[in-house]
Structure formats: C-alpha cells, structure tokens
Amino acid sequence: MKREIIEEAITNIDDKFVAETAQYRAEQGASGLREDASAASGAAAESPAASGSKQAQAGRTPKKGLLHFFKKHYALTTVAAMLVLAVGVFAISRVSSDSVSSDRSGYAALDGDSYLAGGAIENESYFSYGMTGHKEAMAEPGEAPTEAINEYTGSSLVREDTKIIYNASITAETLEFRQAAQMISDLVSENGGYFEDSEEYDSGSGYMTASYRIRIPAENFTKVTEGVQELCNVTRNHISKTDVTDTYNDIESRLETVQIRLDRLQELLKQAENMEDIITLEEAISDAQWEADSYASQLKGYDLKVAYSTIDITLKEVYKQTEVTAPRTFWEKLGDSFSEGLESFAEFWGDFALWFVYNWTFLLFVAAIAVVIILLIRRRRRKKRPET
C-alpha cells in the first residue's frame, strides 16, 4: 500500500477520535504544561460527534492503573508499605510470644486433670488399676486404704504397706502477686512443707510470674492443694498418683536377699583359712555390700517421695482474672466475642503504638535506607528516559 495513501488516511480520521485523544492529553498536560482542562472538557461536551456515542465521550479517560499511581506517589507508597510491614512484624511477634492461656474447657480428663467446669473445679475420683487388673479404691493421702474386694475370689485387695507418691501441678492466677506468694509460703510452712525450688520473674509485660516446687508431708497434700485453690484463681489443677508399692516391695525383697547373702559371706570369711579364700570372700562381700547400699538408697528415695508429696505451682499475676461463668447461650457468647474482639483490637493498636515508639530508631534507620534506594531508582529512570 502506498505511503501517501496511508498518510492521507491517517490524517483524515474521524475528528471525534482526535478530539478524544487530544482532550485526554490536555488533561494529562501533553508537553509538561497544564492546559486548561475545563476548556478541553467543555469542547468535548459540545461535540455533536461525541454526544451520540458513549465511547466517544471525551470525559472518559483510559485507565491509569495502579502502577502509574505507585510511580507517581513514591513517598506515599513507601510510607504505606513500611507501615504495613511494621504492623505485620509486630503482629507476628505478638502472636508467637503469647503463651497458651488458661484452658477454659469444661471437661475433666480421665487421668485426674481438673479444669474449670461450669463454675466449680471438679476433681475426678481417683482410681488406679493395680496388678490384679481390677479397680481398686485408692486412699486419699494419709488415710487408711478403703476396702476393695477381688470380684472373683472375694478376698480383700487392700494392702497395708501401700506406697503411693502424690504429685500435683497447679496453675493459678492472682491480682495481688506479693500477697498471694506470701500466703502460699505461709500455707506451706503451716503444713510442715518446704520449697525445694522457687523462681519469680517479670514475664515481660510488667506482670510477675512465679514457679514453685513444694514438698509437703503426704498427709497434708490435699489440705495444701485445696488451700491454694482458696487463695488464688486456679485455672489448671493436675493431680497424679503413682503406686510404687510393687516396685518398693520388690526392691525390699532384693535387699533382704542380698542381706542374707552378706551374712552368709561374713560367716564364711570367719571360717576362711587361706589367703586366697579370704580375698575372694572379701571381694564378694564388697560387691554384696555395694548392692545392698544401692537397694537401700532406692528404698530411701521412695520413702522420701511417699512421705513428702510434690506440688508444682505456677502463679501468674494478671490484671483480670479468668471468669468462671455458667454455660452461656450462643448469643451471649457472640456478644462476648464481639466486645472482647473490640478490646483486643484496641489493645493491639495500643501495644503497636508502644512497640513503634520503642523501635523508632530502628524504623528510622530502615526508612532512611528505603528513601536512598528510591532516590537511586528514580535517578536511574530519569537517565534512561529519552529527551523528547
């Protein structure tokens, strides 16, 4: 096709297309100079060619696109991006540092865990499955074993030398940390116990947390665990009992056996005449003595654990205690969730503001680097853009 024909054809295209494009160029400032956009739009509005066609309306402009917006507003985009990044980093750090809060489930575990259930802490009845495989009623600490009968033979299953180790793990919260800690200490002293381990620390939010390992005479175990529940708001109470009777008796039997062997060896040593026999016997006695000492030590350890129960207490200072309420309807839960959500939202932004101020030097440093990078990019783009 001849160039002249193309040239002439292009020159004579419909005025409305030229007007549409020219009007948009006028609004954009074709050569960097702002034209009178009102004049251009006024001309377009009067155009009879444009009025008949929706597409030819000069008021419609091509989409600019987000990319163009971001290019034009570097500073705003950078600030917005950094703000979003800061909020994201803060949110992630907040979520990961939050410890698991009190369990509010309303069920009681089978192994003796007790949870808040409908307004009161309920303890499971404690049963253990002994060697016979039948349920045996376990005694409370310090109490005489209750009666239990073998279903098949009718004989009593209760043994007088029952050895049970009681352990408890309690998580509690309090509004007055010092007061609660002192009361727990008094409770332990009054019941003949002692602190095997104690640690108190600021958990980072200005509230104190304490971890105690307490040894309490077994007969006062229940009294102390119940006492702690009265002093503080217990959110978790795990009680376990370990029956070590069989193990204890087994070790005791072995000790008796070794003791008999030791006595026998002593007698033989007295009757020994030659040096070789004496040496052999003395070696055997030494081994037996070591074995007896080991069994005795184990028995002693069990005696101590049976005599003194272990209670681990985690005490947390809070500004608001976990509420124990009656079962709620769906709408009550919805309302509570809504208000708690608002509280949480406000708390989040409050914490974010504190975090932001705390880290202002770091954020300023990052912002400065970002500004430098943006300026370098813009300079490079200006160099690339050809002169028009």
Place this chain on the structure above:
Amino acid sequence: MEDEKIIDLFFSRDEQAIAETQRSYGALCHRIGENILRSRSDAEECVNDVYLALWNRIPPERPNPLISYVAKVARNIALKRYAYNTAEKRNSFYDASLDELEETLASGGGPEQEIEAGELTERINAFLEEQTPENRFIFVSRFWFSDSYEAIAERSGLTVKNVSVRLVRLKTKLREQLMSDGFIS
C-alpha cells in the same frame, strides 16, 4: 474559556481569541510540532503559523470540536514544514510511526484491490470504533500525534512493553480486517 466563546472572539476579530487559543491549546500544538519536526524552534514557528491559519479560517468556519480542528491544523502545518525542511531525511517520530504502519499494511505480493485514501480512512474509523478507549488512545497517539512509545506509556500509565504489545495487536487486527476486505493480499 469555553470553545464557543473563543470562536465568538474570532468572529468578532478580537485578538484576544489568539491569546485564549494559546492558553487552551498551545501546549498541544507544541507537542504535535515537536513530534514531527524534532526541533523546538521549528515547532514554535509552526505554532505561530497555526494561530495565523486559525485567524484566517475562522470565520467562515465554525469548527466543533475546536480541539480536534486545532490539532489537525497544527499537524498539517507541521507536516508541510517537515516536508520543506527535510525532503530526503526521515528521522522524526512522525516518520517512524508512518514507517511502522506502512510495514504493517504492506502487501504480501499478490493481487489486491486499489484502495483510496478516503476508503482507508473509513476502514480505520470503523476499526477504531470497535476498540476500547484505551486502545484507541494508544493508536491515535502513535499514528496521528506521532507520540513515542515512552510518551504514550507515560500518559496511559502502562509500561513501554505493554504499549508495544498492544500496538502490535492493533496493527495485526487492522491488517486482518483489510485482508478480509481484499485490500491487502
């Protein structure tokens, strides 16, 4: 000032009409002149010629819309000056855009119908009518206003690559339409 009032000034032979035209459309005329002539001084002279041409033509003409009339006058004057300045050389955006279109609409070598400029104009008008406003803007900016790819990208908010791809598609579609009508083999 509204176009109607500017035209009234022309009709009453008030020289304020030139000042108002310059304020409203001076930049547009400059851009068209620079795209074709590639020289600021030539473009300025061209723009002055545009104002003179408008003064001579209005009246009796009463263009509507004024903006496209001014643009066409500016383009024609710039093309004439360009033809006068550089009879042999082709180094402006105008030539580049025309070369591009000529290459697109080149015949494949077989028999083809003779097409006149007017008929081609109608085909191009029909083609543009079918396009989106954005594509229309890109096509007219490139081949009527002789804008560079970068200038089109800047104004439309697209990347240069995007503009290039769209122009290729538009030229291909235009060619296919002309081929189906038998004007290109």
